[in-house]
Each structure stands twice: as structure tokens, then as C-alpha cells.
Amino acid sequence: MKVLIITYYWPPAGGPGVQRWLKFVKYLPDHGIEPVVYIPENPTYPLLDNGLLAEVNPSVKIIKHKIIEPYAWASAFSKGNTKKISSGIIPNTKKQSILQRLMLWVRGNVFIPDARVLWVKPSIAYLSGYIKENNIDTVITTGPPHSLHLIGLGLKKQLGINWLADFRDPWTTIGYHKQLKLTASAAAKHKNLEKEVLTTADTILVTSPTTKREFEAITTKPIAVITNGYDVEKVAKQPLDEKFTLAHIGSFLSERNPAILWESLSELISENEAFKSAFRLKLIGAVSREVLDSITQFGLNLYVNNLGYVPHNEAVVQQRKSQVLLLVEIDREETKCIIPGKLFEYMVSERPILAIGPHGADYADIIKQTNTGVSVNYSEKKRLKQALLGYFEQYLQGNLQSHAIGLQQYSRKSLTGELAALLKKDSRL
Numbered sequence: 001m002k003v004l005i006i007t008y009y010w011p012p013a014g015g016p017g018v019q020r021w022l023k024f025v026k027y028l029p030d031h032g033i034e035p036v037v038y039i040p041e042n043p044t045y046p047l048l049d050n051g052l053l054a055e056v057n058p059s060v061k062i063i064k065h066k067i068i069e070p071y072a073w074a075s076a077f078s079k080g081n082t083k084k085i086s087s088g089i090i091p092n093t094k095k096q097s098i099l100q101r102l103m104l105w106v107r108g109n110v111f112i113p114d115a116r117v118l119w120v121k122p123s124i125a126y127l128s129g130y131i132k133e134n135n136i137d138t139v140i141t142t143g144p145p146h147s148l149h150l151i152g153l154g155l156k157k158q159l160g161i162n163w164l165a166d167f168r169d170p171w172t173t174i175g176y177h178k179q180l181k182l183t184a185s186a187a188a189k190h191k192n193l194e195k196e197v198l199t200t201a202d203t204i205l206v207t208s209p210t211t212k213r214e215f216e217a218i219t220t221k222p223i224a225v226i227t228n229g230y231d232v233e234k235v236a237k238q239p240l241d242e243k244f245t246l247a248h249i250g251s252f253l254s255e256r257n258p259a260i261l262w263e264s265l266s267e268l269i270s271e272n273e274a275f276k277s278a279f280r281l282k283l284i285g286a287v288s289r290e291v292l293d294s295i296t297q298f299g300l301n302l303y304v305n306n307l308g309y310v311p312h313n314e315a316v317v318q319q320r321k322s323q324v325l326l327l328v329e330i331d332r333e334e335t336k337c338i339i340p341g342k343l344f345e346y347m348v349s350e351r352p353i354l355a356i357g358p359h360g361a362d363y364a365d366i367i368k369q370t371n372t373g374v375s376v377n378y379s380e381k382k383r384l385k386q387a388l389l390g391y392f393e394q395y396l397q398g399n400l401q402s403h404a405i406g407l408q409q410y411s412r413k414s415l416t417g418e419l420a421a422l423l424k425k426d427s428r429l
Contacts, residue, residue: 002034003138003423004131006123006148008116010039011056014049014312016250016341020168020207021142022052023231023412024419025060031420035060036136038127040067040119047286051311065126068118070111101181109186113171113193117147124154131159138423142166144174149197156200162426165201168228170211173334194218203426205419208362210337226418227366229410230344235313238320244275244395245305246354246388247282247322249315250342254290256328258356260378262298264385269303275392284318285309319349323400324391329357331378339363344410347372352402354387372404 005025009017025035041064056062111117131139139161141152149165156163171194172187182190198204198219205224206212212223246265269276281295283306295304310318319325325346329335339362346353347366353373355363364375374387394400408414 001032001138001424002036002134002136003028003140004036004038004127004136006038006127006139006141006151008040008043008119008145008148009045010037010062011052012048012050013043013045014047014052014309017144017168018049018052019312019341020166020228022055023229024416026055026057026231027413027416028420029057029059030413031417031424033420033423036134037062038123039064040069040116042066042069044069047309049311051313063130065119065123067116067122070115070118104181109181109183112186112189113150114145114147116145117150120147120150120154123151124158127151127155128158131155131161136161138162138164138426140164140166142168143171144169146171146194146197149201150193153197153200156202163201164203164205164423164426165197166205167211167215168207170214170334170337171197173214173337203422205422208337208339210362214337224418224422226415226422227339227410228341228344229412229415230348230407231412233313233316233345235316235320238317241280241282241321241323243280243323244278244392245280245282245322246324246326247284247318248326248328249284249319249346250340251285252283252287252291252328253330254288255330255332257288257291257294258328258378259294259298260381260384261326261328261356262294262300264381264388265300265303266298268385268388269300272389272392274396275389278392278395279303280305282318282322283307284315316345316349319345319351322351323395325349325351325353325373327353327355327357327363329355329361329363331358333358336361339366343367347402347404347407347410350402350404352391352400354384354391356384366410370404370406370410372402 005021007021011018025037028035037060139152139155141148143149152163152165155161172190195218198215199221201221203222204215205226207227209225212225215223281300281304283304286309287306295301327340327343329338336358343363347370353367355367355373355375359377367373367375376383391400
């Protein structure tokens with residue numbers, strides 16, 4: 001069975017967007033499925049991680065086609081702003097410059113659904129011939145960028161090919177969508193395109209139960225949930241940090257800024273001399289200006305070690321060295337569906353997780369079921385301080401560790417088995 005996977009993010013792209021299909025492609029051949037991966041020839045990736053190139057199976061067929069990248073044009077005017085916006089770091093509305101506001105307006109209203117939309121028509125033309133000549137059984141599109149689903153839509157209309165649309169994140173309810181300064185007509189176009197994709201694809205794949213329920217209100221097409229997961233990482237056992245390190249790994253966006261955490265840490269430093277002496281906050285990845293400003297506001301600068309973006313293998317090393325791992329999600333109804341990919345790597349690190357997010361978040365159920373940490377809401381400051389102190393007491397006693405259960409279901413191998421069964425079932429319909 002041959003499947004054509006259409007993805008924008010592929011090594012040497014860094015960041016979370018590349019991991020899901022890199023790992024699926026790694027294990028699909030074990031199930032008698034031959035993946036062919038279609039990627040842009042000249043992409044503009046906001047993050048690079050050349051170490052991921054070693055994880056690409058050399059036997060997998062990779063095909064490429066040129067893309068027109070508006071972000072490449074925008075970089076000529078403001079490279080810094082372009083890189084931040086393309087990686088999802090959008091400044092708080094009150095702190096946006098005129099140029100940033102203009103760039104966001106153009107991003108939301110001119111390039112619909114996103115800045116990679118100029119790749120759609122050339123890709124449909126190129127892939128139509130390729131699919132016919134190479135006996136492709138199924139086309140898979142994965143977004144964001146959701147413009148890639150329009151490639152699948154075009155191929156479905158032209159060829160009637162079996163099409164699976166994979167949503168790593170939602171479309172019109174994703175956290176940053178409201179920040180794109182959409183006109184009424186642009187917002188309607190996003191909604192209409194989303195509905196057309198959801199009602200035309202043969203199968204919808206999502207990463208969380210909440211997104212499944214959301215899409216079930218739009219389409220009657222079958223929707224499957226396959227979360228992200230963890231892979232076996234070849235990392236030597238790491239000595240733990242001597243200090244009581246609380247580590248956040250990944251992009252720390254403006255709207256994820258947890259004032260409740262900074263306030264709690266500031267109070268604990270004032271109230272507990274031992275905590276003051278031992279505590280360190282470790283930031284690994286892109287961090288927004290607003291988050292750094294809040295950390296300064298609460299007097300935590302002396303306790304911060306900001307490492308910036310590091311390659312994935314180094315991020316895994318830092319996870320396993322840290323005492324506690326921090327996961328933060330935006331406090332909004334529409335972010336309940338977000339299950340960050342790093343959660344699964346956190347879970348197998350043997351380090352306890354401290355999660356802060358909206359009430360009813362899907363990831364909180366996973367943390368509870370796997371016994372891998374504590375999850376609190378933004379209104380639960382008392383519970384947050386208790387969790388921090390509880391972890392700190394275990395650290396002082398030398399027995400701070402998570403005791404996970406039931407993790408095998410989230411391994412990349414197991415998840416690829418679920419995907420393979422879904423693909424084979426669809427091909428027989």
C-alpha cells in the first residue's frame with residue numbers, strides 16, 4: 001500500500017510541527033505501508049534542527065516542489081517580526097507596533113488560510129500526474145499550515161483519491177486565530193474552507209477528544225483520535241540538576257504567560273529560605289517578551305537560566321536533568337483541546353510534571369491517568385503552591401521522581417499501528 005503524505009514541516013525544520021509525521025513515516029513500513037513524503041523544495045522554516053535529518057529513513061521516497069514564501073519577502077522588511085509571527089509568537093495587542101499590526105492583518109486577510117496558500121495550485125498540478133503514475137492509494141494532508149488541506153481537497157475533486165486530513169491543531173478555534181485581525185469576510189472564508197475540508201475528506205484525524213467533538217458538529221465524516229506520543233530516545237542516563245530546577249521546554253507564547261506561577265514562586269522565595277536558595281527556573285526554547293517582562297516584574301530574574309532554542313536531542317537531555325517539568329497552556333475554552341507534543345516526552349523522562357491550564361483540559365486527563373504529575377487551573381493558586389512545595393520537599397529528601405503507569409499506549413510505534421489499521425480499513429471501503 002502506498003500513501004502520499006503532504007507536509008510542510010520536515011527535517012531540517014525544528015520545533016514540534018515536524019515530529020508527528022517524521023515518526024509515523026519511520027514506523028509505517030513495519031506495517032506494509034510505503035510512505036511517499038511531499039515537501040516544499042525551498043521552505044522558510046522559523047526553526048532549524050539539523051540533528052533530525054538522521055531520523056529520516058533513507059529508504060523513504062521524498063519528493064519536492066518549489067513554494068512561493070511570503071515570509072521570505074516579509075523578512076526583507078523585518079526579519080525579527082517575521083520569524084516571531086511565523087513561529088506563533090504574537091505580541092500582546094497593546095504592545096504591537098504599527099508594522100506588527102500590519103503584518104498580522106496581511107497574514108489573516110490576504111493569505112487565507114495561511115501564508116503557504118501559494119503552494120496549493122502548483123502542488124495540485126504537480127501531484128495529479130505523480131499520483132496517477134505511481135499508483136498512490138491514499139493521500140494524507142497534515143496541518144497546520146491548513147492550506148495543505150486545500151491541496152488534498154483539490155486532489156480529491158480531480159482524482160477521487162482516498163483522502164485523510166490530519167489536524168495536529170484546530171483551524172478556526174486555534175489560540176492565535178483571533179489575533180489575526182480578520183475582517184468579517186475573511187473570517188467567513190476561513191469557516192467555509194474549514195467546513196469544505198471537513199465534509200469532503202474521507203477520514204479526519206485529530207489529536208484530542210475535544211477537537212473530535214468540535215468537528216463532529218461540522219461534519220458526519222468519520223473522525224479518529226490519534227494523539228502525539230514519545231519515541232525511544234538514545235540518551236544516556238543524566239545526572240539531575242543540583243538545584244531545584246523547574247524547566248519549561250518549547251515556545252513560551254505571550255498568551256501562555258502564567259502570572260499565577262510567577263506570583264506563587266515569588267511568594268515561596270520570600271516565605272521559604274531553603275526554597276530561595278535552591279530554586280532555579282530553566283527556560284528552553286523561544287520565549288516571548290511579555291513572559292520575560294512578567295518574570296522581571298515578579299523579581300525572578302536572579303533565578304532564571306534562559307537557554308534559548310536548542311536542538312531536539314539537547315532538549316531531551318535537559319528534560320531528564322531537570323527536577324520538575326513545566327507545561328503551560330492558554331486559559332481559554334478553545335485551548336482545552338490542545339495536548340502539547342512535549343507532554344509525551346515529559347511523561348517518559350521520569351521527571352514529575354507541573355501543568356497549568358484551562359479547566360477541563362484534555363491533557364489533564366492524560367497526566368492523571370498516567371500518574372505523571374499535577375495539573376492545576378489558573379484559579380487554583382493554593383493548589384499550585386502546595387504542588388510546588390510538595391515537589392520541593394521530595395527534592396530535599398532525595399526522592400523526587402514520577403512513577404508513571406500505562407505509557408506504552410503513547411509510544412510512536414503503538415500509535416503508528418493505530419494509524420496503519422485506519423489506513424488499511426479506509427482502503428477497503
